[in-house]
Amino acid sequence: MQWSLCLAIVLVLTLPAADLQFAGLADQPQIKDSLRLANILMNRPIEGPSLRKDCRMLNATDFQRIISAVNAAKADTRIRPNVHDAFSYLHAHPDVNKGAHLGPSFLPYHRVFIFLYEKLLRIYDRNISLCFWDSSAEPEKMTWSALWTPELFGNVQGLVSTGFAKGWVTPLRALDRQGMLYWTCATQGRPMTDDDVKVVLSKKRLGEISMPAAEVNANVELMHNYVHTYVGGIMGQVQTAAYDPIFWFHHTFIDCLYEKFQRRQRELGIDPMRDWPVEHADDAHGPFAPMRLGSLRNIDGAQEFFSREIVRCEHIPPCTNDTECGEYMRCDKARQKCVSDTLRPAMELGTMWSSVENLLTSMLRGRLSSQNDPLQASSFGFGMVFQQPELFAFSGSGNTKKM
Numbered sequence: 001m002q003w004s005l006c007l008a009i010v011l012v013l014t015l016p017a018a019d020l021q022f023a024g025l026a027d028q029p030q031i032k033d034s035l036r037l038a039n040i041l042m043n044r045p046i047e048g049p050s051l052r053k054d055c056r057m058l059n060a061t062d063f064q065r066i067i068s069a070v071n072a073a074k075a076d077t078r079i080r081p082n083v084h085d086a087f088s089y090l091h092a093h094p095d096v097n098k099g100a101h102l103g104p105s106f107l108p109y110h111r112v113f114i115f116l117y118e119k120l121l122r123i124y125d126r127n128i129s130l131c132f133w134d135s136s137a138e139p140e141k142m143t144w145s146a147l148w149t150p151e152l153f154g155n156v157q158g159l160v161s162t163g164f165a166k167g168w169v170t171p172l173r174a175l176d177r178q179g180m181l182y183w184t185c186a187t188q189g190r191p192m193t194d195d196d197v198k199v200v201l202s203k204k205r206l207g208e209i210s211m212p213a214a215e216v217n218a219n220v221e222l223m224h225n226y227v228h229t230y231v232g233g234i235m236g237q238v239q240t241a242a243y244d245p246i247f248w249f250h251h252t253f254i255d256c257l258y259e260k261f262q263r264r265q266r267e268l269g270i271d272p273m274r275d276w277p278v279e280h281a282d283d284a285h286g287p288f289a290p291m292r293l294g295s296l297r298n299i300d301g302a303q304e305f306f307s308r309e310i311v312r313c314e315h316i317p318p319c320t321n322d323t324e325c326g327e328y329m330r331c332d333k334a335r336q337k338c339v340s341d342t343l344r345p346a347m348e349l350g351t352m353w354s355s356v357e358n359l360l361t362s363m364l365r366g367r368l369s370s371q372n373d374p375l376q377a378s379s380f381g382f383g384m385v386f387q388q389p390e391l392f393a394f395s396g397s398g399n400t401k402k403m
Contacts, residue, residue, distance in 0.1 A: 027081040028171050029089035031096070037079055037086055041116045042294035047126045050118055052256060052313045055131035055152065055249055056328040056340060063152075065128050067164040070245055072124040074168065085171055087120055088242035096292045101238065103285030104210040104277050106221045107258045108301020112293050114255050115310060117248055132253035133246065134316055135191035135227050137329065139341030142179050142230075146328040146342045153246050156180070156231060170234055170243035177244070178232030188236075189229030194337070196223045201261060204268060206302075207277025209261065224254050256313035263307065272302040 055063060073084040080086065090096050091113065099105040100113075118130050133153075139145050148156040154163020156179035161167070168175040178188075199218045200209050207213050209220045216222065227250055229236050235244040242248070262272050276287040276299060283289060287299040316338050317324070319331035325338035332339045 027169075029086045030080060031089070031093055033079050034086045034089045034093070035096070037083070037120075038090060038116060038293050041087075041119045044119050044123075046119075046309065047122045049129075049312045050115075050310050051129040052132055052252060052311070054134050054137070054253075054316050056137075056146065057316065057326045057338075058131055060151075060327075062128075063131065065125055066121070066131060067245075069121040069124040069128055070248075071164060073120060076124075081171060083120065083123075085243060087117065088247075089171070090293070091242035091247075092239045097238075098284040099289055099291060099298055101221065102211050103281035104206050105280075105285045105289070105291070105298035105301070106210060107206070107254070108298055109291055109293075110251050111255050111258060111301045111306060112291060112296060114248070114251055115306070116293065129312075130252045131249060132256055132313070133249040134253050135230070135250065136193055136197060137316060137338060137340050138191035139339060139344065141341075141344075144341040144344040146340055148179070149328075149343070152328065153249075165245050168243075170240065172234070172240050172243070175244060176233040177235060179230065188232060189226040191227060191230060192223050194335070197257065200257060201264060203261075204265065204270060205277065206272070206275050207279065210277065212281045213277060213279045220254065220257065224250070255311065256315065259307060259311045259313055260315075262302070266304075266307075273299060273304070275302070 055066075058066075070084065073087075074082055076083040091100065097109075100109045114130065121128060121130070133147065138147070142148070142156060147153055150162040152163065154160050154165055156177045158176060158178075160175045160177060165175055196217075200220055200223075203209050203218055208215075209218050211219060211221055214220075228241055231244070231246060231250075233244070234240045235246055265272055265275065280286055285298065288297045290296075291298055291300065318336045319325055319338050320333070320336065322330045325331050328342060329338040329340050330342055331337070
């Protein structure tokens with residue numbers, strides 16, 4: 001009995017103070033409802049272009065309007081279990097997301113997905129646009145970043161108990177993140193980097209930045225996978241990632257990167273609608289395969305319509321002083337870039353504990369290197385968790401799915 005008492009004490013000391021909440025069978029999304037919602041959104045009028053900035057560059061009022069719309073969708077129970085989770089379920093369902101990952105339709109599919117999600121939020125506030133999370137502005141240590149404060153996206157370790165998603169319950173379990181491993185500051189995965197962005201924008205063809213043919217250092221989907229694993233928890237699993245609101249802001253940045261890539265293609269005389277790679281993994285990634293969002297095909301996500309009418313991305317500009325970086329970032333003058341390390345302790349370096357911590361972190365990162373190695377099969381999911389059986393069955397499917 002003594003070992004069980006010790007285990008209970010460890011759990012009490014390490015888990016965040018929050019009531020455990022579990023979704024019941026009555027709270028599971030239904031695929032027919034989710035598809036009906038997608039069709040309704042497809043037919044809703046477009047409320048103007050999507051004017052996108054990094055979330056940390058917005059003033060408090062503009063950011064609050066976006067998250068108020070997100071929470072309104074989460075509280076709207078006209079569709080079971082709520083509008084937010086019913087739509088997010090489309091990303092999870094194996095009959096809908098066949099062409100969403102592991103192939104060249106990854107970027108066009110998620111472009112449409114983000115477009116429809118923004119339409120959903122505009123049900124509650126017709127004048128908002130999604131902001132994005134540019135993870136290349138994240139600091140060396142996750143704990144230094146203002147992104148995970150209550151004012152922005154809430155805590156990144158354990159049950160989400162701060163921020164606007166505090167206490168959220170998903171169809172699987174209470175919303176959680178596992179950005180840092182207990183007892184160390186080590187992380188799995190990684191944010192994107194300036195070099196990632198430069199390499200992507202140095203390429204000319206969709207096939208050069210997409211699975212299955214892209215080189216490892218230019219593969220946008222792999223880069224995006226690392227960020228999912230970096231946040232972990234609900235966000236770290238394909239089947240559940242869209243239930244964490246950070247998903248949408250991460251993918252809005254990926255879509256802005258795709259937009260920049262397409263604009264460069266057009267400058268080079270390349271029509272994105274005629275640029276589908278011959279090598280495209282399987283039939284689900286063919287240009288004319290159904291996207292399963294409305295009546296769209298994969299190639300429809302590459303239409304110039306999005307660039308001409310919808311997507312307007314204002315990337316983080318070069319900086320020379322902190323006042324150009326908003327409230328939650330500062331100017332790294334060496335890089336001439338706003339970075340999100342505003343919570344970095346003034347005396348972070350030089351102490352004995354810092355040296356020990358750095359050693360432990362280095363050792364643990366070495367052990368995790370195989371998970372983050374692009375040449376390992378596990379990297380073609382979001383992480384090792386995708387080699388395990390699915391943790392829950394889709395309602396009405398009668399079985400579970402292995403990745």
